[in-house]
Amino acid sequence: MTKTPHILLVDDSAEIRKAVARYLEKSDLRVTTAKDATEMDGLLDVGRYDLVVLDVMMPGEDGISVCRRLSAKGATPILMLTALGEEMDRIIGLEVGADDYLPKPFNPRELLARIRAILRRAQRSEPLAGGLTGRHVRFADWTLETDTRRLIAADGREDVLTTSEFKLLTILLERPRIVLSREQLFDLTAGRTPAAFDRTIDNQISRLRRKIETNPGRPRIITTVRNGGYCLATDVETAP
Secondary structure, rough: OOOOEEEEOOOOHHHHHHHHHHHHHHOOOOEEOOOOOHHEEEEHHOOOEEEEEEEEEOOOHHHHHHHHHHHHHHOOEEEEEEEEOOOHHHHHHHOOOOOOEEEOOOOHHHHHHHHHHHHHHHHHHOOHHHHOOOOOOEEEEEEEEEOEEEEEEEOOEEEOOHHHHHHHHHHOOOOOOEEEEOOOOOOOOOOOOOOOOOOHHHHHHHHHHHHHHHOOOOOOEEEEOOOOOEOOOOEEEEEE
């Protein structure tokens, strides 16, 4: 029997929770709702969910903070709901680990389509790190432990990557010294074509550079290729 995907919808608007839950349940999805981060945490403690649909503007802990927290655990995919025109919320949400975003007000059919796209990606047999799963990957002066997402410097400094950072870095590590366009990187990370003037990949690259480059302003590991895209300009070694 095929398991019915279970969605956790977190939004402070009772009207939105009720309407969206009704629509998604008619589309063969299970839906549990929470009005804020506190209620969400209680539900996550006792249940398992295939996707969290998370509003940015909530009383108490906001959606950006919640997304950062959940992404650091690297478990459940996140789709963020942002206010129409709040581009910075969308950019920050993607930077801290959201898998996708949808501005309000939204068409329920588009929400359903985006949910299904994320679930398809999550259910693929290929792990998030692809052929690097379970390995220690060495590049430049860094080692990435793909099972824990720990990034370890030669001097012992450590950092934990968010879901989006980890996904983007592993894509680059699997294709060293190959120039990848922004469109290719967006397709490989998000599974869709970017909108015009979408700066998601540029922002994620900037965040990675701040973590791994000695001088992010003059990057030597992830380089920019004019009219081309980005390239991991170093060799990569893997070990079990």
